[in-house]
Amino acid sequence: xxxxxxxxxxxxxxxxxxxxxxxxxxxxxxxxxxxxxxxxxxxxxxxxxxxxxxxxxxxxxxxxxxxxxxxxxxxxxxxxxxxxxxxxxxxxxxxxxxxxxxxxxxxxxxxxxxxxxxxxxxxxxxxxxxxxxxxxxxxxxxxxxxxxxxxxxxxxxxxxxxxxxxxxxxxxxxxxxxxxxxxxxxxxxxxxxxxxxxxxxxxxxxxxxxxxxxxxxxxxxxxxxxxxxxxxxxxxxxxxxxxxxxxxxxxxxxxxxxxxxxxxxxxxxxxxxxxxxxxxxxxxxxxxxxxxxxxxxxxxxxxxxxxxxxxxxx
Amino acid sequence: xxxxxxxxxxxxxxxxxxxxxxxxxxxxxxxxxxxxxxxxxxxxxxxxxxxxxxxxxxxxxxxxxxxxxxxxxxxxxxxxxxxxxxxxxxxxxxxxxxxxxxxxxxxxxxxxxxxxxxxxxxxxxxxxxxxxxxxxxxxxxxxxxxxxxxxxxxxxxxxxxxxxxxxxxxxxxxxxxxxxxxxxxxxxxxxxxxxxxxxxxxxxxxxxxxxxxxxxxxxxxxxxxxxxxxxxxxxxxxxxxxxxxxxxxxxxxxxxxxxxxxxxxxxxxxxxxxxxxxxxxxxxxxxxxxxxxxxxxxxxxxxxxxxxxxxxxxxxxxxxxxxxxxxxxxxxxxxxxxxxxxxxxxxxxxxxxxxxxxxxxxxxxxxxxxxxxxxxxxxxxxxxxxxxxxxxxxxxxxxxxxxxxxxxxxxxxxxxxxxxxxxxxxxx
Ligand SMILES: [Zn+2]
Numbered sequence: 001x002x003x004x005x006x007x008x009x010x011x012x013x014x015x016x017x018x019x020x021x022x023x024x025x026x027x028x029x030x031x032x033x034x035x036x037x038x039x040x041x042x043x044x045x046x047x048x049x050x051x052x053x054x055x056x057x058x059x060x061x062x063x064x065x066x067x068x069x070x071x072x073x074x075x076x077x078x079x080x081x082x083x084x085x086x087x088x089x090x091x092x093x094x095x096x097x098x099x100x101x102x103x104x105x106x107x108x109x110x111x112x113x114x115x116x117x118x119x120x121x122x123x124x125x126x127x128x129x130x131x132x133x134x135x136x137x138x139x140x141x142x143x144x145x146x147x148x149x150x151x152x153x154x155x156x157x158x159x160x161x162x163x164x165x166x167x168x169x170x171x172x173x174x175x176x177x178x179x180x181x182x183x184x185x186x187x188x189x190x191x192x193x194x195x196x197x198x199x200x201x202x203x204x205x206x207x208x209x210x211x212x213x214x215x216x217x218x219x220x221x222x223x224x225x226x227x228x229x230x231x232x233x234x235x236x237x238x239x240x241x242x243x244x245x246x247x248x249x250x251x252x253x254x255x256x257x258x259x260x261x262x263x264x265x266x267x268x269x270x271x272x273x274x275x276x277x278x279x280x281x282x283x284x285x286x287x288x289x290x291x292x293x294x295x296x297x298x299x300x301x302x303x304x305x306x307x308x309x310x311x312x313x314x
Numbered sequence: 315x316x317x318x319x320x321x322x323x324x325x326x327x328x329x330x331x332x333x334x335x336x337x338x339x340x341x342x343x344x345x346x347x348x349x350x351x352x353x354x355x356x357x358x359x360x361x362x363x364x365x366x367x368x369x370x371x372x373x374x375x376x377x378x379x380x381x382x383x384x385x386x387x388x389x390x391x392x393x394x395x396x397x398x399x400x401x402x403x404x405x406x407x408x409x410x411x412x413x414x415x416x417x418x419x420x421x422x423x424x425x426x427x428x429x430x431x432x433x434x435x436x437x438x439x440x441x442x443x444x445x446x447x448x449x450x451x452x453x454x455x456x457x458x459x460x461x462x463x464x465x466x467x468x469x470x471x472x473x474x475x476x477x478x479x480x481x482x483x484x485x486x487x488x489x490x491x492x493x494x495x496x497x498x499x500x501x502x503x504x505x506x507x508x509x510x511x512x513x514x515x516x517x518x519x520x521x522x523x524x525x526x527x528x529x530x531x532x533x534x535x536x537x538x539x540x541x542x543x544x545x546x547x548x549x550x551x552x553x554x555x556x557x558x559x560x561x562x563x564x565x566x567x568x569x570x571x572x573x574x575x576x577x578x579x580x581x582x583x584x585x586x587x588x589x590x591x592x593x594x595x596x597x598x599x600x601x602x603x604x605x606x607x608x609x610x611x612x613x614x615x616x617x618x619x620x621x622x623x624x625x626x627x628x629x630x631x632x633x634x635x636x637x638x639x640x641x642x643x644x645x646x647x648x649x650x651x652x653x654x655x656x657x658x659x660x661x662x663x664x665x666x667x668x669x670x671x672x673x674x675x676x677x678x679x680x681x682x683x684x685x686x687x688x689x690x691x692x693x694x695x696x697x698x699x700x701x702x703x704x705x706x707x708x709x710x711x712x713x714x715x716x717x718x719x720x721x722x723x724x725x726x727x728x729x730x731x732x733x734x735x736x737x738x739x740x741x742x
Contacts, residue, residue: 195481195538211485237478240449248453 002049002106003310010130011303012118013139015180022148022184028302029149029295035072036297045301046075049308050105053079054096055133056112061269061293062133062142066109069300073309078105093117094124101125106308109133129307140173143268144181146299150291151222154264159186164216164259166192166249167226167276168233170199174268175226179205192216192249196238213249217259224266225251225276242275252278256286264288316355317341317731323361323692327368328665329672329681338366340688343731348682359733361692364725367664368680369401369432369689372645373671374466374491374545374569374617376638377403377434379425380418381410386622386709388422392431394620394642394708396735399691399724402433402679403620403642404671407444408467414439414450416458423459430742431734433679433689435461440479440490446472449479452488461675464491466545469527471497477534484540489675491543492531494552495592499523504633506594510579516633521600524593525551532559535566543674544568546619548593550603557612567674568607569615572648573639573714575604581714587628587635589714591621609657614670616663618645622710640710647722650695654721660695688731697723707740
């Protein structure tokens with residue numbers, strides 16, 4: 001098997017990484033951005049390696065990002081989605097994992113609605129590196145590495161900067177991963193939501209908690225808007241209506257101006273325009289949203305490389 | 315020259331800790347001063363032997379407009395209020411349509427302004443159409459003038475929805491008022507469950523219906539760090555729970571209705587539907603517990619739960635009669651019994667109908683501070699009169715006090731420095 005880089009056997013969560021490991025992954029991603037802008041977008045780094053994208057949850061964007069990342073590095077990439085997967089026929093998650101691992105891929109990229117799926121499978125799949133592409137409301141490490149790369153390129157060092165994350169914190173793996181990353185990397189996180197959308201004891205992450213969006217704007221360097229799952233959240237009484245949500249927690253130009261000229265806007269996508277973010281904000285010069293998508297490919301190239309791109313031990 | 319001078323009265327203004335015989339003078343609709351007045355006035359009210367206090371606030375009132383105007387409308391309700399010395403009413407949202415939308419909040423406020431007798435401060439619904447399943451737009455309702463949120467008439471029965479309501483409201487500091495009744499326990503009941511219900515042979519509502527809902531809500535309030543208010547508290551167990559929650563530092567408050575500290579379940583022994591309400595009149599032990607709660611401050615507010623009904627809805631046998639009694643015109647005399655019985659000094663009693671509800675709901679009313687709107691109640695605490703339900707200003711005739719002697723009568727009510735009620739007459 002190829003030797004992993006940066007001491008990484010798997011990529012489960014941001015919270016498992018050291019500052020050095022995060023920095024190395026981000027820097028490696030930075031190096032890969034070049035390949036993505038060439039006319040021939042191909043590199044031989046992962047030639048002969050096999051990557052399986054095993055997606056139990058729909059996510060075209062993340063799956064495509066991993067697929068392109070693998071292919072640009074010359075890996076053989078296989079996509080398996082939940083609708084066609086064996087689990088529909090009654091096979092257990094473990095059986096699916098073991099069956100795929102028996103075909104000897106180098107990396108399994110897994111998205112699953114159950115938190116801890118990668119940790120669980122790793123106990124049984126010894127020779128396969130696992131990348132968590134989002135597990136329940138737990139972690140989404142490659143998204144956060146992507147964000148860190150995007151921030152590095154747009155504002156340089158983010159140490160001491162303040163990121164304000166707005167919306168459904170309770171169900172967000174992105175928010176959770178950022179709160180963990182902030183501690184490791186030395187930036188501040190504010191979270192803004194009504195109490196109905198906050199998980200219990202969220203302040204233990206060391207973040208500042210606001211219910212009033214306008215009060216949180218001052219001193220914010222990065223406004224990070226989360227996707228609102230409109231039907232699910234209103235029928236469960238997390239908030240009364242889309243309209244009141246947008247009034248109270250939506251990002252519009254007025255709020256963006258109140259945050260100040262330096263403030264940049266992020267979103268993990270896909271956006272609900274007019275709900276958590278107004279269209280003019282999403283499309284403004286302050287928006288880093290498309291950069292996030294672009295850098296997502298580079299960061300996933302870095303993650304795949306870190307796990308199976310090193311020299312092969314013969 | 316000042317507009318109105320009220321002289322020689324015992325002025326009681328709990329918010330400013332005033333209790334002395336002195337003058338109150340009014341200019342341009344506002345309180346211009348409390349103390350010794352020198353000068354001329356266009357109009358003088360001699361309040362010798364009377365008590366002068368801020369216009370009373372009743373934070374629990376059901377007017378039936380929009381939707382059931384034959385029971386009560388904003389005009390008849392406003393008249394009943396000022397006849398009772400009340401200048402601010404907070405109205406419950408169980409109208410038809412219910413107050414779950416900003417448009418209706420604005421509509422009822424505008425209607426009350428047009429009538430011009432008293433302030434109407436609506437309480438918005440917690441859930442849409444009072445169904446208990448979807449939250450209302452509390453921010454929007456609040457911005458339009460709603461001062462608190464309640465599904466009163468019904469409980470917010472679903473524990474998960476109540477949790478979300480407390481969390482959402484507490485994110486913005488709003489007060490949730492709960493009609494605490496576990497319907498699975500009280501379904502089909504008409505009166506308190508006990509010896510009285512047994513003798514009558516009608517189904518009772520066990521006290522646990524109230525107590526268990528409050529217990530549940532207190533736990534949810536603790537988790538949400540919310541502001542929770544028990545409407546019309548009626549049982550010993552409920553008062554004890556609120557007291558304990560307050561000792562633990564929770565933002566739990568409550569109110570008592572005059573009937574719950576003045577009457578017991580014995581009132582219904584003659585099948586009197588005019589003493590049927592929810593929660594029901596309970597035992598003497600419960601009544602004394604409510605009085606103790608008022609005395610020690612656990613219960614900060616007296617509110618009427620004024621619930622007018624049409625004759626037809628009351629004259630159909632105890633079991634099928636509607637729940638509720640009118641209260642606006644009897645709040646003051648019934649409550650004055652607490653002072654006469656030595657339970658509360660006059661200033662503390664008045665506070666429970668002025669400064670305390672104002673503080674709880676962040677209302678500008680409830681005090682005689684200089685510059686405040688001159689909303690004033692002037693009453694004779696000792697004057698006796700016979701309550702004749704046919705003479706009530708309210709359209710509702712459903713009162714258990716019909717034919718009884720009341721002690722304490724409102725002589726004048728002023729709203730924005732205008733005399734709107736004077737010696738039994740409404741002045742428009
Ligand atoms: Zn009620």
